Each structure stands twice: as structure tokens, then as C-alpha cells.
Amino acid sequence: MGQANTKSDEMLKVCEHTLPNGLKIIGEINPLAKSVALGFFVHTGARDETIKEAGVSHFLEHMMFKGTAKRSTLDITYALGNMAAKSNAYTSEESTVYYAAVLPEYFDDLKELLSDMLRPSFNPTEFDVEKKVILEEIALYKDKPHYFLFEHMFADYFKGHCAGNSVLGSTESVSAVTRDEMKSYFDRRYVASNMLVVATGNFDWEDLIKDLTKYCASWPKGEVKRELKKFIPTKLEKIYTKKDLNQVHLAFLANGPSIEDDERFPLGVLAVIVGDSVGSKLYWELIDKGLAETADMDVDEKEDAGCVMTFVSTEPENVDKVRGIVKKVLSQAADFTDQELERAKTKLVTRIVLGGESTLGRMRSIGHEWMSRKEIHNLNNYVSKIKNVDRATINKALEKFPLTDWSEFRLQSEN
Amino acid sequence: MGQANTKSDEMLKVCEHTLPNGLKIIGEINPLAKSVALGFFVHTGARDETIKEAGVSHFLEHMMFKGTAKRSTLDITYALGNMAAKSNAYTSEESTVYYAAVLPEYFDDLKELLSDMLRPSFNPTEFDVEKKVILEEIALYKDKPHYFLFEHMFADYFKGHCAGNSVLGSTESVSAVTRDEMKSYFDRRYVASNMLVVATGNFDWEDLIKDLTKYCASWPKGEVKRELKKFIPTKLEKIYTKKDLNQVHLAFLANGPSIEDDERFPLGVLAVIVGDSVGSKLYWELIDKGLAETADMDVDEKEDAGCVMTFVSTEPENVDKVRGIVKKVLSQAADFTDQELERAKTKLVTRIVLGGESTLGRMRSIGHEWMSRKEIHNLNNYVSKIKNVDRATINKALEKFPLTDWSEFRLQSEN
Numbered sequence: 001m002g003q004a005n006t007k008s009d010e011m012l013k014v015c016e017h018t019l020p021n022g023l024k025i026i027g028e029i030n031p032l033a034k035s036v037a038l039g040f041f042v043h044t045g046a047r048d049e050t051i052k053e054a055g056v057s058h059f060l061e062h063m064m065f066k067g068t069a070k071r072s073t074l075d076i077t078y079a080l081g082n083m084a085a086k087s088n089a090y091t092s093e094e095s096t097v098y099y100a101a102v103l104p105e106y107f108d109d110l111k112e113l114l115s116d117m118l119r120p121s122f123n124p125t126e127f128d129v130e131k132k133v134i135l136e137e138i139a140l141y142k143d144k145p146h147y148f149l150f151e152h153m154f155a156d157y158f159k160g161h162c163a164g165n166s167v168l169g170s171t172e173s174v175s176a177v178t179r180d181e182m183k184s185y186f187d188r189r190y191v192a193s194n195m196l197v198v199a200t201g202n203f204d205w206e207d208l209i210k211d212l213t214k215y216c217a218s219w220p221k222g223e224v225k226r227e228l229k230k231f232i233p234t235k236l237e238k239i240y241t242k243k244d245l246n247q248v249h250l251a252f253l254a255n256g257p258s259i260e261d262d263e264r265f266p267l268g269v270l271a272v273i274v275g276d277s278v279g280s281k282l283y284w285e286l287i288d289k290g291l292a293e294t295a296d297m298d299v300d301e302k303e304d305a306g307c308v309m310t311f312v313s314t315e316p317e318n319v320d321k322v323r324g325i326v327k328k329v330l331s332q333a334a335d336f337t338d339q340e341l342e343r344a345k346t347k348l349v350t351r352i353v354l355g356g357e358s359t360l361g362r363m364r365s366i367g368h369e370w371m372s373r374k375e376i377h378n379l380n381n382y383v384s385k386i387k388n389v390d391r392a393t394i395n396k397a398l399e400k401f402p403l404t405d406w407s408e409f410r411l412q413s414e415n
Numbered sequence: 416m417g418q419a420n421t422k423s424d425e426m427l428k429v430c431e432h433t434l435p436n437g438l439k440i441i442g443e444i445n446p447l448a449k450s451v452a453l454g455f456f457v458h459t460g461a462r463d464e465t466i467k468e469a470g471v472s473h474f475l476e477h478m479m480f481k482g483t484a485k486r487s488t489l490d491i492t493y494a495l496g497n498m499a500a501k502s503n504a505y506t507s508e509e510s511t512v513y514y515a516a517v518l519p520e521y522f523d524d525l526k527e528l529l530s531d532m533l534r535p536s537f538n539p540t541e542f543d544v545e546k547k548v549i550l551e552e553i554a555l556y557k558d559k560p561h562y563f564l565f566e567h568m569f570a571d572y573f574k575g576h577c578a579g580n581s582v583l584g585s586t587e588s589v590s591a592v593t594r595d596e597m598k599s600y601f602d603r604r605y606v607a608s609n610m611l612v613v614a615t616g617n618f619d620w621e622d623l624i625k626d627l628t629k630y631c632a633s634w635p636k637g638e639v640k641r642e643l644k645k646f647i648p649t650k651l652e653k654i655y656t657k658k659d660l661n662q663v664h665l666a667f668l669a670n671g672p673s674i675e676d677d678e679r680f681p682l683g684v685l686a687v688i689v690g691d692s693v694g695s696k697l698y699w700e701l702i703d704k705g706l707a708e709t710a711d712m713d714v715d716e717k718e719d720a721g722c723v724m725t726f727v728s729t730e731p732e733n734v735d736k737v738r739g740i741v742k743k744v745l746s747q748a749a750d751f752t753d754q755e756l757e758r759a760k761t762k763l764v765t766r767i768v769l770g771g772e773s774t775l776g777r778m779r780s781i782g783h784e785w786m787s788r789k790e791i792h793n794l795n796n797y798v799s800k801i802k803n804v805d806r807a808t809i810n811k812a813l814e815k816f817p818l819t820d821w822s823e824f825r826l827q828s829e830n
Contacts, residue, residue, distance in 0.1 A: 032447065033772075101765075
């Protein structure tokens with residue numbers, strides 16, 4: 001692979017600022033862009049919930065669209081519509097994110113709107129209506145074999161560690177949560193010092209600081225802790241059942257890098273070699289031969305833990321054969337050709353580069369990099385880290401994370 | 416809405432060249448881009464097929480991935496994989512397109528690969544295998560109510576005009592087509608003078624011309640005609656049936672602009688006001704109230720004909736009510752507020768701007784604009800044409816295309 005093209009980064013100005021209350025702001029200004037993206041990243045998610053609060057981060061994310069002191073739900077819907085914002089929000093185990101991209105002429109409106117939305121009114125009627133929506137969402141997801149297996153498997157694998165907490169929560173926990181409990185979680189976690197604002201694209205940095213000072217300087221600073229804990233995996237074998245399944249789903253979990261481990265780069269490349277959805281070892285052995293519907297390997301990095309996951313779906317009559325092939329491929333993971341290595345690196349670099357062509361893509365990368373590692377995401381540096389992966393760094397990573405002790409989970413039909 | 420930002424376009428160099436055999440080449444060079452996209456556009460599709468050939472354009476598109484004089488199917492798959500190309504192909508009534516985006520260091524490989532693929536070997540074994548794949552695809556699509564209705568409706572609405580030809584063709588026509596007939600269609604339509612190459616992103620223009628001369632200068636020039644014909648719509652009412660449908664699907668068609676009519680801009684804005692998937696008149700009347708699952712209005716522009724289409728899916732018990740609401744909304748289409756007009760324009764501009772942030776998006780826009788209007792697509796000009804739409808231009812467009820005589824089509828369960 002050739003040199004990374006660095007020209008475009010000379011056009012980008014990256015700025016940082018922190019308001020007195022601790023709200024961190026990062027801007028990547030691209031005067032050639034024709035759009036601007038704005039994201040609010042909250043360093044909170046399922047892992048920060050007590051058992052009783054399970055699902056409250058995700059429920060709260062929904063409530064952010066359900067009215068503020070000065071706007072109704074409909075006002076928010078109309079405001080986003082009027083500026084034709086490409087907007088969304090999502091909750092994970094580790095973070096909750098709200099974002100939108102608009103034309104530059106709507107950026108002033110967007111700053112005001114998102115800042116207002118992030119201080120919701122917790123309208124009791126809206127709370128009750130939205131609780132029903134969430135409970136329907138949980139019921140819907142429970143019916144998906146994929147989701148069902150992952151929920152149970154991560155709870156068992158990470159037992160005693162909050163990395164296994166459920167993002168949606170359970171029917172019981174969400175049914176039980178009260179408006180006051182949600183408000184208390186919000187007051188504890190949505191404080192300025194636990195949040196980050198990222199803007200990318202064509203905008204004025206001074207205006208951004210001025211406006212965010214106006215809208216957010218009064219937010220309480222707070223003091224927030226996230227409990228970090230060493231995770232020591234044990235080797236498990238579990239079989240779950242569910243009615244009326246046509247396929248069997250197998251998952252294999254092994255200890256993997258956390259977000260702070262540099263091994264995530266070589267192991268990320270190895271996961272593409274072994275289990276990318278197209279053109280990987282598992283693809284040629286299982287998908288191309290018609291033996292499995294799905295066959296993937298992924299590295300899942302959390303703040304204080306991590307795992308490498310292999311997931312396969314197949315017909316019941318093929319399950320023993322498929323399991324044998326997966327075990328064999330996994331045991332020979334480090335046995336790849338130079339061409340396989342190059343192809344995997346090129347795939348990863350291409351995905352990052354194409355993803356980074358939009359202001360939304362840049363905003364997400366910068367936000368998550370800062371949230372997890374307190375570093376400013378630089379596309380060229382990131383690309384270099386992937387390009388620098390070679391056989392030696394992969395073998396070294398495998399010394400720390402040997403991918404030999406795979407816990408095994410299976411979901412099959414109970415009837 | 417403010418001024419369009421023109422700064423970035425000053426960075427872009429747009430070049431045109433035509434090889435002696437008539438192959439047209441357009442490049443939009445962006446030295447700041449980190450990727451490059453390449454597309455081959457063939458001015459051929461379902462409308463250029465004889466009745467006997469129905470579906471051959473789409474079948475041929477598949478064969479382009481099935482081997483050349485020097486590459487097997489697997490060689491092509493590996494080559495695309497090695498350069499991690501984000502690639503695809505599609506066939507419509509009017510054109511057939513092959514494209515990929517890669518990192519700049521793989522552009523030389525990509526030029527050679529796509530040029531080679533566009534001269535397929537029509538391997539008889541691959542032809543037979545792929546015919547089965549296409550027949551399965553047709554069977555799959557026939558089961559989709561949406562597709563089933565559109566196929567029948569367009570065939571009836573455009574009766575006697577090739578704008579209603581089916582892209583997939585029928586089980587009968589595809590079963591009957593021979594390798595020699597496909598080859599004959601290819602020889603007739605895939606000639607240099609009927610094709611266009613578009614490159615966008617970070618690449619060298621002189622190298623592109625040099626390489627395409629090397630790979631494509633020997634392609635026959637040919638002489639290709641597309642039959643253009645005035646279309647005079649008649650007002651139809653049709654009911655189709657299909658077994659075991661849970662919903663009723665209603666479609667309304669009215670005469671609309673062809674690609675050459677400037678009315679497509681005001682009518683495109685009007686379609687967003689009336690029937691965008693979110694926040695439109697139909698959305699608030701039907702989707703938000705839970706009366707319909709889908710409610711859309713679109714303008715479908717072909718080279719010599721066009722239509723405006725309204726499509727709604729609903730439960731059988733609501734069909735009369737929903738039909739009444741749709742008819743009322745359509746009869747009052749021109750009755751909108753200034754805010755609705757502004758919102759629709761902003762939506763369209765935002766979609767174009769965000770879509771144009773990727774090299775792939777630019778490549779597609781430039782290719783289709785040239786194919787249909789022989790003009791170089793300029794983002795700012797396009798945005799201006801939308802921004803210039805106002806109440807007067809919409810009313811003027813409605814004089815030519817009054818959207819009053821709606822043909823009506825319905826798909827319902829036969830049992």
C-alpha cells in the first residue's frame with residue numbers, strides 16, 4: 001500500500017475548548033465542506049446502571065425527543081424537519097450519543113435545538129407513553145434469535161462485570177422504573193463534565209464556543225465516576241433454547257483487548273482475515289460452500305474489558321460439521337498468507353477513508369475516540385496504525401490474547 | 416436559505432474527453448479526496464429490449480462478473496477483494512451501471528479490471544448457472560406485493576410504450592433467452608459510442624485517458640439508436656389480486672415531466688411537500704395517524720415520458736377511508752404553506768449535499784446527468800435550481816402537468 005494522502009488534513013483546523021463547568025468541545029473545521037455535523041456524546045450507558053435501573057440509559061435517550069421546558073414533542077419533530085436535519089441517537093453499554101447534520105445556514109438553529117433537547121422536561125404523560133414504546137421494542141428484540149443469544153451470552157460471559165449489562169433492559173426493569181428514578185439517573189450522569197460536544201464541517205469555531213457557552217454554561221458541572229474493574233474470563237459452555245427456531249446459532253468468545261490495548265489494531269486486522277463477512281477464511285469455508293448463513297468474527301472493545309467474538313448461523317443438520325470447521329479455522333487463525341494480510345488491511349483502511357468522507361462520519365470518529373481514549377481522532381494516524389500491522393505485531397498480540405480458550409454458546413430450538 | 420457555498424467547487428477540476436471510437440470520459444478531480452470512484456455507464460436498459468429479449472439487460476449485467484478472456488469468475492471476485500473495492504452494478508429501464516470506489520493506490524488496478532470486465536466471455540456454463548440465479552430472483556420479487564403491483568401497473572399504464580418494460584423480465588423470457596441472443600444484444604448496445612466513463616476523487620486525468628485508451632480504444636464504435644416516442648397517457652382503473660395478502664396497496668399515476676422538462680424541479684419539490692416519507696402532508700394525514708404503513712409521492716422521469724406516482728399501503732378495513740384522504744390531499748396538492756415549501760426545498764438540498772460528500776455519490780450524479788441530459792452535473796447549479804423553486808414556478812408546472820387525472824391501481828388479496 002502506498003503513502004496515505006495527507007494533503008486534505010492540512011485544510012482541516014482542529015480546535016479544543018472546555019467550558020468552566022467542564023463541558024468539553026472539539027471542532028474539526030473544514031471550510032470546503034458543504035454541511036456541518038454536531039454531536040453530543042454522554043459518557044454513560046448500560047454499564048453505569050444499577051440492577052434496578054437496567055435499561056434507563058436507553059429509555060432516557062428516547063425521552064430526549066419528548067419535550068423540554070420550552071418545546072413539546074411535536075415542536076422538536078417540526079424543528080428537526082424544518083432544518084431537514086439528518087439526525088439520530090443511540091445508546092450502547094458505554095455511551096449515549098445525539099447527533100445531526102445540516103446545511104451550514106441551519107447550524108445556529110441546530111446548536112440551540114440540541115442544547116435544549118439535552119435538558120428534557122420528563123413530561124409524565126410522555127414518560128408513560130414512551131415506556132410502552134420501549135416495552136414493545138424489548139418484546140420485538142426478544143423474538144430475534146441473534147439478539148436473544150447475545151443478551152444471554154454476554155450476561156453469562158461477563159457475569160459480575162458490568163460489560164455484560166443489557167442496553168434495552170428487561171420488561172421487568174423498564175416496567176418498574178419511575179420518572180423520579182430516571183430523573184435521578186439523569187442528574188447524576190448528564191452533567192457537563194461527563195459530556196462532550198463535537199462539531200465537524202463548515203462552521204465558525206468562535207461562534208460555536210459563544211453559542212454553547214450561552215446554552216450550556218449553566219449545566220451543573222457534577223462529578224461522575226465510572227466503576228472500572230479488571231475482568232477475568234472463565235471458559236464456559238452454554239446451550240440456550242427458544243421455540244420454533246429454524247436455525248442453530250453458535251457463538252464463540254475469547255478474551256480480547258480493551259480500548260486501551262494497542263493489540264486492538266493487529267487483532268482487528270486478524271478478525272478481518274478470519275471472519276470478515278465477505279472474502280475471509282470463514283466466508284470461503286462456510287458461506288461460499290453454502291454451509292452457513294452468517295459467519296463473522298469481530299473484536300469488541302470496552303473501557304476495561306474486551307472480547308473477540310465469532311458468530312455462525314446454520315441449519316440444524318449442518319451444525320456439527322460447521323462447528324468442526326469453525327474450531328479448525330480458529331485454531332489456525334495465525335496461519336494466513338501475505339496476500340490475506342494485505343487484503344484485510346486494505347479493507348479496513350478503505351472503510352475508514354470512505355466513512356470519513358462525510359461530516360457525520362468524522363463527527364462520530366472524533367467523538368468516540370475522545371470518549372474512549374481522550375485523544376483527538378486523526379484519520380492519517382489511524383490509517384498508519386492499521387498499515388503498520390504485520391505478522392510480527394499480530395503474533396505479539398496473540399501472546400497477550402492467545403485466542404485459544406473459546407467459551408462456546410449455542411441457541412437452538414427447544415422443540 | 417442562505418447562499419450556496421461555492422468555495423469547494425473551486426478546488427474541483429472537471430475534464431472531458433472522447434476517444435476516437437466515441438467512448439466519452441468525464442473526470443471531476445478533487446486533490447483533497449482520499450478515495451477515487453470509477454463508473455462505466457451504458458445507455459441501455461429494459462426499454463431497449465425487444466419483447467423476446469425482456470430481462471436481457473439485467474441478466475447481462477450479472478454476466479459482467481462471470482469471466483473475461485483472461486479472468487474467471489473467481490479471479491474477478493478476488494481482484495475486487497484484493498483492492499477492497501466498494502463496488503456494485505445496477506440496471507434500470509434506461510441505463511446499466513458498473514462502479515467501484517477504492518483508495519487512490521488501487522486506481523490503476525481498478526481501471527484495468529473494470530475495462531476487462533466490460534468485455535465478458537459469456538462462458539456457457541456460467542451463463543446456465545446465472546440464468547438459474549436470475550430466475551430465482553424473479554420468483555423472489557414476484558412474491559413482493561410492492562414489486563408485483565409496480566410491474567403490472569407500469570406495463571398497463573405505459574402500454575405500447577417501452578417505458579413500461581420490466582427490468583427483470585419474465586420467467587418465460589429469461590428462460591428462453593440464449594447465449595447467442597445475449598451476445599447479439601451486447602454487440603448492439605455495449606459499443607463505445609453508447610457508453611460513458613466517469614471518474615471522481617483523487618486521480619490523475621492524463622493517466623486516466625492514457626489507460627482507458629490502452630484498454631478501451633479497440634472497442635467497436637458502433638451506431639446505436641434508442642427509439643423515443645411521445646407518450647399519451649389514458650386514465651385507467653385496475654384491480655390486481657394475489658393470494659394471502661395482509662394489506663391493500665394503492666397506487667395513483669398522473670402524467671409527469673420527462674428528464675428534459677424543467678418542470679421536474681418544481682414538481683420534485685411539490686412531491687416532497689405532499690408525499691415525502693416523513694413530515695409531508697400524506698405523512699401527517701396517514702402515517703402519523705396510524706392509518707397507513709407507507710404513503711409516498713415520487714416523480715419518475717424517463718427520457719421521453721414521465722409520471723408522478725403516489726403509493727399507499729394500508730389494512731383492508733381502512734382502505735376506503737385512506738383512499739378518500741389520498742384523493743383529497745392530491746386534489747389540494749397546490750394548497751401549501753410557505754413553511755412547507757421551505758422545508759421541502761431544504762430537504763432536497765440537504766440530501767443532494769450530503770450525498771455529494773462521497774466520491775461515489777459525485778460519480779453517480781455526474782454519470783446520470785450526462786446520460787440523461789448531456790450536461791456536466793454541477794452541485795451548485797443543481798442546488799440553485801431547487802432554491803429557485805417558488806409558488807409561481809410550481810403553479811406554472813401544474814399548468815403543464817395538472818395532476819388532476821390520476822389513474823388508479825389496486826392490489827388486494829384474492830381470498
